[in-house]
Amino acid sequence: xxxxxxxxxxxxxxxxxxxxxxxxxxxxxxxxxxxxxxxxxxxxxxxxxxxxxxxxxxxxxxxxxxxxxxxxxxxxxxxxxxxxxxxxxxxxxxxxxxxxxxxxxxxxxxxxxxxxxxxxxxxxxxxxxxxxxxxxxxxxxxxxx
Numbered sequence: 774x775x776x777x778x779x780x781x782x783x784x785x786x787x788x789x790x791x792x793x794x795x796x797x798x799x800x801x802x803x804x805x806x807x808x809x810x811x812x813x814x815x816x817x818x819x820x821x822x823x824x825x826x827x828x829x830x831x832x833x834x835x836x837x838x839x840x841x842x843x844x845x846x847x848x849x850x851x852x853x854x855x856x857x858x859x860x861x862x863x864x865x866x867x868x869x870x871x872x873x874x875x876x877x878x879x880x881x882x883x884x885x886x887x888x889x890x891x892x893x894x895x896x897x898x899x900x901x902x903x904x905x906x907x908x909x910x911x912x913x914x915x916x917x918x
Contacts, residue, residue, distance in 0.1 A: 800827045801913035803839070803902050808883075815890035817850065819883050824902065824913075826878040832906045834875045841900035842867040846889040855882030867900070875904075 801824065808819030822841075826834055839858075843849060849863045858870035870882075888896070899917035903910055 801825070801834075801902050801904055801911070803900065803913045803916045805898065805900070805916050805918045807918075812888055812892075812896070814888050814892040817885050817887050819853065819885055820898065821855070821881055821883045822900070822916075823881040824879060826904075829906075834878070834904050834906060836871075836873055836905040837875045838869055838871045838903045839900055840867040840869055840903070841884075841898065843886060843898060844888070844892075844896035846892060847896075848887045848889075850885040850887060852882055852884045856880040857882065 804823045806821045812818045843866055849868045856876040858872050860871040862869040897917060899915060901915045902913040
């Protein structure tokens with residue numbers, strides 16, 4: 774028997790910045806979309822992350838990471854398309870994806886996950902970015918879907 778479940782869609786936001794940078798002038802935004810409106814237990818689901826960055830004067834992102842937290846029991850399979858990170862930690866939760874050579878903004882990447890065959894009910898995926906400009910590490914909003 775195959776079950777399909779709706780993935781709840783809601784967003785929360787958090788931007789962390791240090792006092793020496795103008796938070797209004799520099800902002801990283803992370804958003805998430807799904808390859809299907811519902812997930813099917815045991816079947817692959819594609820998740821697309823999109824990143825935008827509004828730089829301040831003379832700023833650029835020199836390092837970037839995404840931390841994605843999957844529902845319990847879900848398996849990260851791979852990054853399947855888009856801006857491939859230089860490092861991925863697929864066996865941890867949260868999954869970390871790291872770029873030392875940051876692609877031009879805006880960009881997106883698609884990764885694939887598999888929920889367990891016995892999974893049921895609504896599930897939440899959440900994540901955020903960490904990034905560096907010419908100073909300390911900053912953090913984007915938390916995208917929770």
